[in-house]
Amino acid sequence: MEKNQQQQKICYVNTGPGQKPGVSKFFKKDFLFKFILFFSGFLVFLLVLSIFVSLILNSVPSLKEFGLKFFVSKTWDPVFEQFGALPFITGTLLTSFLAILITIPFSLAISIYLAEFTKQGFYPGFLKNSIDLLAGVPSVVYGFFGIFVIVPIIRYLQIKLHIEPYGVGIFTASIILSIMIIPFSSSLGREIIEMVPAEIKEAAYSLGSTRFEVIKYVILPYARSGITAGILLALGRAIGETMAVTMVIGNSNMMPKSIFSPSNTMASVIANEFTEAVTSIHLSSLIEIGVVLFLVTTMISITGKIIIKKFAVHQ
């Protein structure tokens, strides 16, 4: 009986004569499509949630043992099992923010130039492609570039400045990072600047503004939120970068004394010590650093959203 009914139903949906078969079929497909879309979206949410939960669960021993001291203690000692992440948090924040400071003038100039000054021709095309290429270069290659090119230059600088000439350190890492993140901040900035309506630019020109004045008083305020979003995206990338930073930062687990000191970042200490972490407290402390990294990235993303909303020009 039941089977019969089911068959009938299928008949009805697919080929039932005179029952508007096309509509039902379409409706069913549409529903399925919607469900698949919803499910894939939900899967991403589930993934993020499970990453976070598994990180928390695995860091329980360290959370219990050190509590809040984990964030303020300066010692990271796997032998005597004392773990504090302050040097790494400092190292991460210093390198990424310094990298952002270095990169802003360049990426802003690139986006203004590409969006406003030359849209066609050989040079802008070449520039655009080079920037896209920068985004595709593997980070270990940046690391090599850092070791062979940037480090000797920085060492030369340090000798001139009478600082201990290590060559590696926070400043070197920041320079490498700032090059790595140019594509992220500049391409979003360019797209936003291109989207500034021609009418308001033309209005400004008609009032007798110079090109510089148009950029300063019309384009930049209008594109502010997009440019900020690009920079924050770049910051997120800089915070999580591991390989290139490890190769040039000097990997010293002490509090940095100046921007030339060797230091270490959260991502690179995890990459360095995870494979050989034998004791469970060492392992869970490394995972807790992962939690901190996760939270810092989330916070930056949320701040980004707030800034975009606040600075956006309302039409």
Added chain:
Amino acid sequence: MKKIFKVMLGVVMMLLMVNVSKADDKELIGAGATFPYPLYSKMFDVYYKEHGIKVNYSAIGSGGGIRQLKEKTVDFGGTDAFLSDQQIKEMGADIVHIPVCMGAVVLAYNMPGIKTLYLTPDIVADMFLGKIKKWNDPKIQKINPKEKLPDTNIVTVHRSDGSGTTFIFTDYLSKISNEWQSKVGKGTSVNWPIGLGGKGNSGVAGLIKNVPYSIGYVELIYALSNKIPFATLQNKSGVFIEPALTTTSKAGDVKLPDDMRVSITDTDAKEGYSISGFTWIIVYKEQNYGKNRSYERAKTLVNLLWWMVHQGQKYAEKLHYAPLSKQALMKAENLIKSITYNGKKIMN
């Protein structure tokens, strides 16, 4: 849609097949230390050609090898640092350490114009503690009368990644310096009082090459194959020993404990190089563990181990590893013989 389904079916089938082949007794799985990896892969390659047994070894680091063995996902683990009593307890059952070869750690340096450098244990400890700061410190100059050492700061370089090499080196420092033992201790990663960190042997070597007047530790193999100058070190008997494969092997010519969980750094051997150590393969002593672990599989494993410490040894020197000393080989044989299945010895 049908096509996609077919492809997916194919993928599932392939996954299933991979799973089936894992249970095959013609294939053993190991994971662990990176240091002996080139030697192991050579040995396993030859062994496959000679005996038709495939051995998959993934060099994921000693810590990873120990974890994988604990989770019983591998047949054996490789480690550069032996397990402490506490660690063995955590493994759930008794563990056998079988030494496979020996390695040495050398102090590589970068001083333009200086060709040979002699060091004593005290100097090494003080340099890495940050107590000797200049190269022309009277202590160093005194034992290097032929060279004019520069008036520059010493930059020490260490491994930033957890590593068996670090374990051997810090184990040595803990033995020769009380201050090091109480302040820093030994381990695969330690809290270095000073200095720069490089990732892997290549990272440390890269820093040494790039930073003038630096000194750091790398594996002997690495220094030899990359032609980096390294220091001649005074050993416990007061003899200055140049690190080499022969002097490394000789470091193992001492009284060794039966379970081979021994560190031979700061060796008593008169002609031995001080910073030497074994690298081990670890297996469960009782092989009938986990689900469906057959006698054949255990037997295959034991045969492989036996081959590695005997016929396999001849591949060591070509790849710059020091082969086992006679003493060590005897102990290794006894240890392999002690492996059991259901309480019965597999090999007689």
